[in-house]
Structures are given as structure tokens and as C-alpha cells.
Amino acid sequence: MTTDQTSREPAFRVCTNCGRLTPAERPDCAYCGTMSVEALAERQEAEREHRFLYALFMRSNPFVMIIIGVNAGVFLLEWMAGGMGGLSADPEVIRAFGAKDNALINQQHQYWRLVTAIFIHIGFLHFLLNNYALWIIGQEIERLYGSARFVVLYLLTGVVGSLASYTFNPNAQSAGASGAIFGCSASWRPSPFATAKNCRSGWRPT
Numbered sequence: 001m002t003t004d005q006t007s008r009e010p011a012f013r014v015c016t017n018c019g020r021l022t023p024a025e026r027p028d029c030a031y032c033g034t035m036s037v038e039a040l041a042e043r044q045e046a047e048r049e050h051r052f053l054y055a056l057f058m059r060s061n062p063f064v065m066i067i068i069g070v071n072a073g074v075f076l077l078e079w080m081a082g083g084m085g086g087l088s089a090d091p092e093v094i095r096a097f098g099a100k101d102n103a104l105i106n107q108q109h110q111y112w113r114l115v116t117a118i119f120i121h122i123g124f125l126h127f128l129l130n131n132y133a134l135w136i137i138g139q140e141i142e143r144l145y146g147s148a149r150f151v152v153l154y155l156l157t158g159v160v161g162s163l164a165s166y167t168f169n170p171n172a173q174s175a176g177a178s179g180a181i182f183g184c185s186a187s188w189r190p191s192p193f194a195t196a197k198n199c200r201s202g203w204r205p206t
């Protein structure tokens with residue numbers, strides 16, 4: 001049997017505990033079993049990663065459900081006020097509930113519409129699609145950033161969405177959580193592993 005010994009020179013390291021030479025490819029000492037410094041560091045790193053992912057997974061995310069609950073409650077009221085029709089997209093009802101309406105904002109200074117519009121949906125399909133997206137993306141965002149930051153992000157990006165509609169679509173009444181959901185998706189990193197490396201230092205489970 002010919003083994004190529006020259007290219008596979010066995011490497012040794014000095015054990016930090018017993019001082020004897022032990023094969024370098026083994027994480028522990030062949031004589032006393034003490035782990036090498038590198039192996040210990042590697043294990044600690046793996047444990048930190050595991051703790052981070054566990055905490056991330058276990059972190060609660062109540063505000064996604066609260067926002068979806070508010071959206072559903074408002075939509076139910078809209079639907080009842082609109083005569084329980086199939087589409088539930090009566091412009092009068094939607095205006096009364098607080099949709100974005102440039103004329104009312106300009107003439108009557110109803111700036112609150114930029115906020116209330118976030119919680120109003122025009123028709124059942126609009127309601128369904130937005131809240132489904134919120135359910136999928138929002139849970140991860142809330143776990144990642146924490147509830148307080150999630151709520152602030154949601155409201156701010158929602159208002160930015162209303163302002164965009166105010167500016168670029170001045171003649172249309174508009175409503176919906178789309179702006180907030182776009183805002184959340186923009187801050188979404190699909191892999192928690194990538195995030196673990198990027199934000200571990202500043203991250204605390206709350």
C-alpha cells in the first residue's frame with residue numbers, strides 16, 4: 001500500500017493543558033481530552049448563534065395580531081355601514097371612516113386622514129391581500145426589531161404611503177396598509193442567519 005505521506009504531513013499542536021503533542025486536526029487532546037482554544041471559540045460561537053436564533057424564534061409578536069385585529073374590526077364596521085354588500089367599497093362609507101381624501105385634507109385640514117387611511121381597506125380583496133402580507137412579513141419584522149420599533153415602522157411607512165398617494169394620486173380617495181407593508185418588506189431580511197451576524201451585537205430579546 002502506498003500512501004502519499006508527503007502531501008498529508010500529520011500536523012501536531014501542543015496541548016494547553018498537558019503540554020504534549022497531539023494531532024492538530026482533532027479538536028480535543030488525544031491524551032487528556034482538553035479542547036483546543038480554536039475548538040472552544042468555535043463551540044462558543046455556535047452556541048451564541050443557537051441562542052440568538054432560539055430567542056428570535058421564541059420572541060413574541062403580539063402587535064401583528066393587534067393590527068390585523070384592528071383592520072378586521074374596521075373592515076367589519078365598514079361592511080355593516082355599507083349595507084353588507086359583497087364588495088364593501090362604498091366611497092361615501094370609506095370617506096366617513098377616514099380614507100385619504102385630498103379635498104378634505106386641503107380645505108378642512110383633516111390631516112388625521114393620513115393616519116386613519118392606514119387602517120381602512122377598499123373592498124374585501126384589498127383587505128384580504130394586505131392582511132395576508134402583513135401576517136407573513138409582519139411576524140418576522142416584529143420578532144427581529146421588537147414590538148415598539150415594529151409599530152413605529154408600521155405607522156411611519158404607512159403615513160409615507162398616504163403622503164405618496166396625496167402627492168402622486170391627488171384625485172383618488174385612497175386607503176389601505178399597502179404603504180406600511182411595503183415599508184416593512186423593505187426592512188425584511190429573509191434569512192435570520194444573515195441577520196444573526198449583522199445585528200447580534202446590538203440585539204436584545206425583550
Ligand SMILES: [Zn+2]
Binds near residue numbers: 032
Ligand atoms: Zn492534553
